[in-house]
Amino acid sequence: MKYVLKIVLVLCAFTVAVQAQNYKSNIRHYKVPLAIKAGKLIDAGHVISADSLSPSFKNKGYAPVEVNLKSPKKKSLKPSELYNRVSESIVIVSPAGRCGEVDEKGKACDKVHTYPASGYIIDSKGIIVTNYHVANSYITKYNKDARDVMVVMLKDGTIFPVEAILSADQKNDLAILKIDTKGRELPVLPIATKDAEIGDPVFIVSHPKGYYYAFSSGMVTDKFSEINIGGYRNIMAISADFAAGSSGSAIIDQFGNVIGTVSYTKTLQHSDDATKTQMVLKATIPVSALTELIKKGN
Template sequence: MNKRLNASRRALTGALIVALPVLANAQTAASSVPAASPATREVQALPSLAPLVESVKGAVVNVDVQAKASGGYGQGENPFFDRFFGGGEGRGQRREPIRQGSGSGFIVDGRGLVLTNNHVVEDAVSIRVRLDDGRSFDAEIVGRDPLTDVALIRLKGKVDNLPTVKLGDSDAVRVGDWVVAIGNPFGLASSVSSGILSARARDIHAGPYDDFLQTDAAINPGNSGGPLFNLKGEVVGINTAIVGGGTGIGFAVPSNLVKALMSQLEKDGSVTRAWLGIGIQDLTQDLAKAMQLPVNEGAIVSQVNDNSPAGKAGMRADDVIVAIDGQKVESGGQLTRRVALKKPGSTSTLDVFRDGKRQALKVQLGTRPDLEGRSVRQRRGDEETEQSSKARVGVSLSNVDPRIVERTGLRSSQGALVTDVLPGSPAEKAQLEAGMVVVEVDRKPVQNAEELAKIIRKAPAGSTLLLRVEVPGSGRYLRALHIP
């Protein structure tokens, strides 16, 4: 027993003798490395988003809304709420005379202009905007665009020393770049989340112009209308939608699209888009091979509407559009968005492949009709188009729907459709009837209902407007409309 104990002691002593030089060498090596300086430790520290947040959060606002429920969407009707929010932001299961809602926004102009989502302020009867510094203002709608879910509102009263942020270049943001979202999720003001840009050009089937940025920065009900920042403190998107039940999947309207709409929203209160009047589908590799085309990307014309701008230019079904005004067209959606941003009445050059040969077509673009039935006809304190024309001459108007053109055989998809005439009114005395389309005023073409309503509104009392109307299935006739 003692022999085994002594042997163990000798082995332990030998191990210590071997280990001591190793420990000593390690201590010597450690002591030879200089200690990190304060500057080095600061560089090695994790970066903070605090300076960025402090510089921009003052311009991010809460938007509290009271809105008419009866005239707008209930749950299950608004594509932005039903598909993505599941009834969030104050919209409940039951219709109420007045609903309460809240969202976010951001100040882009020292005059008090605030960008937000259309679905945040749609049908609003009162809007209250609260700033991060404690101030609050009543606000009014300047302009709305339901098809991109963008709205511009203005603060009322005395506004001074307002913090602002600017719109950046959303095309410059790369997948993987860091982004920061600030907003009012679940009523929790000035909440900040961060993440990366997950994808670009997402089509979530919310509208005809879907081109969303996707991010994994946390976005929740109440974030709608709030800004998505790059690390320069520039707004690259308006947070708009989330996938119900999804985690880390949010969508924002690109800032470059918002820039393209801003001037129209401020000036006109709505957005007027150009239109070709065609049905399209994406060109795929298989279709390109079957059609013996030298390209794999583009938009196939599946249908050309009668009397449409494209039809008048000689476009045919199965033409493949590969460029517009020198810009490459990669898909049908891209063509739709590019045409929409052009000015109605302007002329564009379309490069098309027909029977395997490339050629150029010049098309005078028309005005896109209200295909979805969501036309915005109200601007600031002005009366709606229908009400203004109805109040003065007793006629209600709407834009011409291409489906009506196809069904009734109208010669033109442009003009103002008469939807109602008051008995005993100047419109009735002029023999205007529901179903007629006003195509000219004083021998000048009328593009849409808004244009005709503006002419009626500005016409001097006692004057007479010479109208050319089209009666479906009959022909065109002149009418004299006296302005009281």
């Protein structure tokens, strides 16, 4: 009996190990379901279009946001533990819309267009942080084919329509969105109480170019101010990799606390030969800009 029990325990442990090492299909698990589920929301009609959401979207002028922030964590985690904890709170944020373009035969295209970016949950009731430019990509007049709904998709594939823009800050490239979770409590990322320092370790879980829930690490490489629309803003440069699709994701410390938000990359080229890339500057918005937006508005 003991021998049989031992075999069963070994098999169970092996099964768990195998499950933990499964490889995801970015297309089958995320890209295709995102379009299909967004299409179902559009067809059901329980969505807020870009035109309807547009009046509430401003570059500034918002009041403080009522948010139940989670207290910062103090226990350092191994990278694998950090990924498992953080990734559940990272979301896909995407505008979506049925094409509707009519071909030469008079047939309308039924394809659902999506343009996925990233975001993260800061309140279990459904408050999401992303970039201003991500929200603006839905509202802007240049968005011609994805204006039916803006969606937030969780790691497990659950999808929600965005129902409100609670705050936005063009200068600091931040936006705070609201979804109706239908009573579901969402996993939340805690917010650090101070900005990181140069040399501190950083981690990112994001969706670079359709590689959903990719994990990257590095450190803070620089802290500087730059002129942007509306005046100066502070930037935290990091060495952890991210790319298009990562916009709006959280920069995390070794404890799992948010210390910044992905914003943009800038290719630095040789002054004598513009074709030679020497470095890619990866710019993020420090957490202090987010906490100020939440507590004071803009």
